[in-house]
């Protein structure tokens with residue numbers, strides 16, 4: 001497997017796509033011998049984790065917007081005391 005193929009396979013994997021067994025095997029074999037592609041993989045992992053935590057934050061802030069103003073005030077008062 002070439003680096004270009006490995007990066008395509010990695011992007012596919014972290015994009016929620018499924019790799020075939022032979023793709024996975026070739027990718028693992030390539031990652032075992034190729035440091036740049038291992039770095040690329042860890043970058044993808046970090047980005048994926050960041051995206052996941054960002055969507056968690058936007059979910060909770062969206063819920064807060066639905067609360068009535070009085071509830072929000074109580075909430076911020078509680079937070080201020082901490």
Ligand SMILES: [Zn+2]
Pocket residue numbers: 002003004006030034035036037
């Ligand atoms: Zn490579």
